[in-house]
Amino acid sequence: MAKFEWKTNITVEIEGNVYQVIDFQHVKPGKGAAFVRVKMRDIIKGGVIERTFNPDEQITTAHIDRKNMQYLYNDGTLYYFMDNETYDQIPVGEETVGDSLKFVKENENVTVASYQGNVFAIEPPLSVELVITEAEPGVKGNTATGATKPAIVETGAKVNVPLFVEQGEKIKIDTRTGAYLSRA
Incomplete structure (x- = not known):
């Protein structure tokens, strides 16, 4: 059986849980045996853990x-x-x-x-285009740099948009952060 090779972003199954490797480090102390220190995210429950492994330990990769x-x-x-x-x-x-x-x-x-x-x-996709269904009208003269107002898009989600964006316009949104990207 081939020796397991640690890499970032691989998924492994340990004790019935599935983890994605965030970071790992091979450690060779002056005394004692070498070990691998691994930082992993539980991809189902969401927590992050750190654990050490023997370099010869058999680990199962998770597909x-x-x-x-x-x-x-x-x-x-x-x-x-x-x-x-x-x-x-x-x-x-x-x-x-x-x-x-x-x-x-x-x-x-x-x-x-x-x-x-x-x-x-x-x-979800990284960005989506949605129509604004509710937004307060932009006030003329109220053009402070980076000023935003709340708006509601067609899915019912709230987004902060620049003052110049009006109700009925289509905008592009980053789905990871919920941030306004541009007019569509």
């Missing part, structure tokens, strides 16, 4: 499936996604989806991440 799927609709408790290749539909619970669809409209594509057939995360 994460990331599939491009179309967000169909929400029936109140479940969100439905369709596989773009097989047209199979899968339901995903609210606790798994969380805030990840806050800027995603129905029929848009997202990435569904799963491990051993269990969906654990929904990854």
